[in-house]
Amino acid sequence: MMKKYFFLILLSPAFLGAQVLTADDALHIGLKNNFDILVAKNQAEADSIMNTIGEAGMLPTVSLSANYTFNSNDIHQKYSSGSEITKKNVAGDNLNPGIALNWTLFDGTKMFVTKNKLEQIDMLGQYQFKTQVLNSSRDILLAYYDIVRQKEQLNATNEIIKYNEERVTITQTRLDNGLGPKTDLLQAKIDLNVEKETKINQELLLAEAKRNLNTIIARDVNTLYDVEDSIPLSTLSDRTQLEQKMYAANPDLLAFKTQVEISKLAYKETKSYYYPRIGFVAGYNFNQTENAAGFTLLNQAYGWQTGLTFSMPIYQAGKQNHQVEIAQMNIESSEFRFQQATLASSLQLQNAFSIYDSNTQELELEKQNETMARENMELALQRLKLGQGTALDVSLAQSTLSSALFRLTGFEYNVKSSEINVHRQAADL
Secondary structure (H helix, E strand, O other), rough: OHHHHHHHHHHHHHHHEEEEEEEEHHHHHHHHHHHHHHHHHHHHHHHHHHOOOOOOOOOOOOEEEEOOEEEEEEEEEEEEOOOEEEEEEEEEEOOOEEEEEEEEEEEOOOHHHHHHHHHHHHHHHHHHHHHHHHHHHOOOOOOOHHHHHHHHHHHHHHHHHHHHHHHHHHHHHHHHOOOHHHHHHHHHHHHHHHHHHHHHHHHHHHHHHHHHHHHHHOOOOOEEEOOOOOOOOOOOOOHHHHHHHHHHHOHHHHHHHHHHHHOOOOOOOHHHHHOEEEEEEEEEEEEEEOOOOOOOOEEEEEEEEEEEEOOOOOOOOOHHHHHHHHHHHHHHHHHHHHHHHHHHHHHHHHHHHHHHHHHHHHHHHHHHHHHHHHHHHHHHHHHHHHOOOHHHHHHHHHHHHHHHHHHHHHHHHHHHHHHHHHHHHHHOO
C-alpha cells in the first residue's frame, strides 16, 4: 500500500513540477493581464482624464504670443517742411509680444451642463470597463473548465483502455485454452488500438485547450500547468435576487441608461446656444518698431488692456432650431435603445435559466446511464470470463460505457457553462 501511495506522489503534477492552476488563479492572472481588459481600462481612464472643469470651459485660458519681422525697403518720403528723404535698402524691424486672458463668464449655463455630461461619459467608460471584465471573466472560466472537461475525457479514455486491456487478456486466455476463437482476440486488439488512437487525439485536444487558456490570460502559450480534477457544480437558488441584480447592476444596462442621460445633457447644451455669451478679456501688449531711416526711427507702445465681450445669436436661418430638434430625437432614440436592451437582457437571463434547467436534467439522466453502463461493462467481462457471454457483448458494453462517460463530462461542462452564463447576465461573476 505504501508503494502505491509513493508511486502516486511521484506522478503527481506538483512533484513533476507542473503547477496546479485553480479557476480562481486563472481569474486572478487573467483579470490582471488580459489585453482586452487593459485596453478597456485605458479607455475608461481616458474618459476620467477628460472629466475636469477646465474641459467643461469653466476656467480661463491664457495665451502668450509674439512675432518679430525684419524688412528692407527703398523709401522716398516728402515732408510738409519741404525736406525729402530718398534711400535704398533701409532696414527695419518690428517686435510685438503679448499675453492674453479669455474667460467665459456666462454661456447660457452650457459649461455646467458640459461638466455633468463629462461626468456621465466618465461613468459610461467605467460601465464599459466593467462589461469587459465580466466578458473576460466568463471567457476565462469557460476556457478553464473546458480544460477540466478534456482532462476528464482523457481519464475516461484511460479507463476504457484498461477495460479493453482486460478484455484482450481474457480473450487471449480463452484462445490459449481452446475456449474461444482467434477472431475475438483480434477484434479486442483492434478496439484497443482504436482507443489508444482516441487517447492520442484527446491528449492533443487537452494541450490545445491549455494553450488557449494561456493566451486568454496573456501568458506564454507553452506554460505548463495542471487543472482541477472535476467541474464543481452549484445550484441557482435565489433566481429572483439574480434577476433584481441584473436590473440594478448589469453594466450593459447601466451603460444604456447613462446614454439616455448623456443625450438629455446634450439637448441642454444645444439649447444653451439661444442665450447670450459674456466673456472677460485682459491682456498686456508690447509693440516696438525701428527704422534705419525715415520720419519715425523708433516707435514703442505697451500697456494693459481689459474689457468684456458680448455676443448673442439673432438669426441663423433656423440652424439652431434644427439642432435642438435633432437633440430631442436623440433622447427618444436613446430611451428606445435602453428599453430594448432591458427586454433583451431579461430575455437572455430567462433563456439562460431555461438552458441551465435543461442541462441539469440531462446531466441527472446521464449519471444514471453512466452507472448502468459501468455495471453492464463489469457484468459483460465477468460473463466472458465464465464463458457465458460473447466478445460482441463486451464490445457493445465497452462502446456504451465510452459514450456514456464522454456524454457525462459533456453535460457537466454544459451545466457549468450555463451556470456561468446566468451569473454573467446577472453581473454576478
